[in-house]
Amino acid sequence: MELQRKRSFNTSTVSHDFRKEYKGSFLEKKCMKQRKEQKSSKSIGLRSIAGWFLTKAKKSGAGTASTTMAVAPKSPAPVATKTTVKGQMVTVQEKSPSHFDRIPNELLFEILNHCKSEPTTVNAARRVSRRFNACMSHVADVNVNDLSRLVITGLGRKGVEMRWVSYVGQKTKVTVVPWSVIRSQKPGVFEFNFKRFAIQRILLKNIPLSDDLVDFLRHQLQFSDLSKLLQLSLTQVDFSPSNCLSLHRFLAPLTKSLEIFEITQCTGMRADSVTDEHLAQLNAATVRRIAIDGVRFAGGATRQLDIGDGALRRFARLGAFPTMILDRCAVTTNTVCDYTKEWFEQCNESEKQLRSQVCTVKRCPRVKGSQFEAECRRRGLRCKNRRGSGSLTLYNVQEENTKREFTIALAALEEKEMAEKLKISTDSQQPQMNLLAVPSA
Structure with missing residues (x-):
């Protein structure tokens, strides 16, 4: 059936249609x-x-006032107003x-x-x-530019270098922001620039993670399009001037579509610098890789981050099994084995899942290789160990009659660190007062 346009010109009374003509x-x-x-x-x-x-x-x-007066019309003279101050007449010239x-x-x-x-x-x-x-x-x-990388590098006392890299247009631009501008919190310093950005990756390098820097970045990033953000990497970042809320506030607007979260070779860290609550901010449906490696604590003592069994249990409960690297964390052997078992039970038999999944646990004092083998056999899993690179020991865990393989890489503590750990545990046996514990009756 052919659709015809309704005629608004009445041709019943007039035989000639002037529109066609x-x-x-x-x-x-x-x-x-x-x-x-x-x-x-x-x-x-x-x-x-x-x-x-x-x-x-x-x-x-x-x-050039003379040339300007010849071209443009003459502006009116300033307006003079008279006011009385302490009985004296004062003339104020107002600029027109x-x-x-x-x-x-x-x-x-x-x-x-x-x-x-x-x-x-x-x-x-x-x-x-x-x-x-x-x-x-x-x-x-405002033409939105797909920003492949936003690299923020510390320049010591001079300030911060912001490098904008676009792979599509093969362009890069560098801007140096002094610390005085970051601390002043002036609104709209780079508002026009960040309105044009659709950022894909944010990298922080060799920079102190202070509250002033977090507030400055949060204010600028609120104008950008973060729906395409895939990666957030913190490399050689100093956590000394920050607390547990600093990283929490920085992650809040960035974790909706984040796929890669990395904290590597960072210094000045404490037990609450990265915790289970921080990993809980990540979107389990999109995250594919979590790397916390090269942890260096403040003071040089052997400690561990407050990343324990809660993070692994949450990801297993939501059916998300990202590739993980956990260094100096508080995870236990039983939870790592449960995490491996859940991966076998929830992952479907498909071509994508035939490749091995890797979970690296480094220098975690509560995870031991011999105990891990026994726990895997108790759960009905075949476990074979082989020597890896350096101090890593790889455990290939498989189910019966399946090609899927879960690889656990364990790296034990060094001898000096183990001696310090034993010394700390011996000292901790003495009665100490916990400020967070509620005294019993």
Whole structure:
């Protein structure tokens, strides 16, 4: 069935249809040509007015007052007001508004709307006045750039280097932000830049994780598109000036679509620097890799992070089994075995799951290799150990009549660390007062 357009022209009373005669005629072409000429003349006129404004602003900023007075109309004289202060008459000179500020907003938007295509013209218009800058922010087209990497590197006392890398456009840009700007918390310092970004990866390198830095990054990242964020890596970050809430507040707006979360070679860490609560912020449906490696505590004592059985149980309960590297954590042997058993029970038999899944547990004092083999056999799993690289011992865990394999890599504590651990455990047997414990009756 062919659809026909409803006729709004009544042809019952008039036998001749003038619309067919007008369509494609010389009169229609003439009208279209006149409309295009009017539109182009308006655009040319507004562009010429905008060019005159920018030339006028440039000349007035350069200090050529004589040339400016010859081109532009003379501005009115300042308004003088008289006030009485303590019985004496004081004359105050008020600066009159310039001819740029007298332009109505509607006309100003029409003028600036024809300047948004050229970057040089946009930058020149922003330098005219604060009003032009604010109006240009509304009329300029904000082209979103896919930012492949946002690398934030510490420069010592000098400040922070922010490097914007785009693989698609093969472009990079570096900006140095002093610590005074970060501590001042000035709103809108890089607001225009971050509004254009759709960030895919954020990398922090060799930088102290302070509350001022966290607040500064949170304020700037709220303007960006974080729906494509895949990776967050903290490398050689100093956790000394931070507390447990610093990382929590930094992760809050970033974990919705995060797939890779890495904390490697970080210094000044404490037991509560990274905990189960921090890993609970990650979206279990999207995360694929969690790496906490090269942990260096403050003071040099052998300690462990508050990442224990709760994190593994949560991921197993939600059916998420990301590739994990846990260094100096409080996980136990039984929970690691349960995590392995849950992986075999919940993963489907598919071509994707035929490859081995790896969980690396390094320098965790509560996980022992001999006990791990016994626990796996008690759960009906075949466990074969083989020597890995360095101090790693790899355990290949398999089910009966299946090709799926779960690899557990265990790295024991070194001899010096083990001696310090035994010394600390001996000292801890003495009665000590726990401030967080509730005294019994």
